[in-house]
Amino acid sequence: VLDDQDALVQEVDDAYDLLLTAVNSLVLKADKEQLRNAVQIASGYDKDAYVQGSSWDAFEQALEAANAVLADDRATADQIEDALNQLIDAMLNLRLRADKSLLAKIVADAKAIDLSQYTPASVAAFQEVMAQAEAMLDDETLEEQDEAAIKAMAAKVENAVQSLVQTGLAAPVQGDAGVTSSGSTPKTGDSLPAVGMTALLLAAAVLGLRRKKR
Numbered sequence: 001v002l003d004d005q006d007a008l009v010q011e012v013d014d015a016y017d018l019l020l021t022a023v024n025s026l027v028l029k030a031d032k033e034q035l036r037n038a039v040q041i042a043s044g045y046d047k048d049a050y051v052q053g054s055s056w057d058a059f060e061q062a063l064e065a066a067n068a069v070l071a072d073d074r075a076t077a078d079q080i081e082d083a084l085n086q087l088i089d090a091m092l093n094l095r096l097r098a099d100k101s102l103l104a105k106i107v108a109d110a111k112a113i114d115l116s117q118y119t120p121a122s123v124a125a126f127q128e129v130m131a132q133a134e135a136m137l138d139d140e141t142l143e144e145q146d147e148a149a150i151k152a153m154a155a156k157v158e159n160a161v162q163s164l165v166q167t168g169l170a171a172p173v174q175g176d177a178g179v180t181s182s183g184s185t186p187k188t189g190d191s192l193p194a195v196g197m198t199a200l201l202l203a204a205a206v207l208g209l210r211r212k213k214r
Helices: 009-043 054-071 077-092 101-111 120-138 144-162 194-213
Strands: none
Touching: 009 054, 009 077, 054 077, 101 120, 101 144, 120 144
16 A cells, blocks of 8 residues: 555555554464463462462462463453463462471371370370371461471470370380481380499499498
C-alpha cells in the first residue's frame, strides 16, 4: 500500500488494521512465553516438599488457571498477565516442610527399648515424651522455621531415654551417649564397678591384717 500512490483511503485503513493486529499478536506471544516458562517451573514442584494446606491449594489453583490461559488462543494480554502474577504469588507463598528426619530416627530407636526392665514411673515419663514427639512427627503443618523446636524435641526424647530407671535401682540407668549415634538401648549397668571391687578388696585386706595383730 505504501508503494501504491493511487491507494484508496479504505485500502490504507485496512492495511493499518492488519498491521495493528499483527503487532498485537506479537506482544501477546511474548507475554504468553513468560507465562509458559512460569508454568514449566511450577509444574516441577514436588508436593511432598511443601506444607500442605491453603498455600498449596492456592498454588494448584493458580497453576490450573495458568494452563487454561495458555490453552486459550483468544486470551487477552490482561488475562495472561493476571494469570502470570497469580501463579508467581502462589509460588512465593509456598512453605517448605520442616526436616524431621533426625527426630524420626531418634523416636524409632527409642521405640526399640524393652520397657519391661524399668520402673513404671520412669516408663510413664518416657511415654509422655514419646507421645509428644510422635505428635510432632505427624504434624504436617510444620515448616522450616519450626526446625529449632523439632531439634529440641529430639533432645527431649534422648533425655527421656537416659532418665529411664531400671527396676531395683534408685537412680536412672545411664545409657549410651545418644540413641542417634548407635541406635542402642540403655545399658543395664555392670553388676559391680571395677573401682568398687577394688575398694572392697582393700577393705578385706586391712581387716585381715587387724585380726592377725590381735
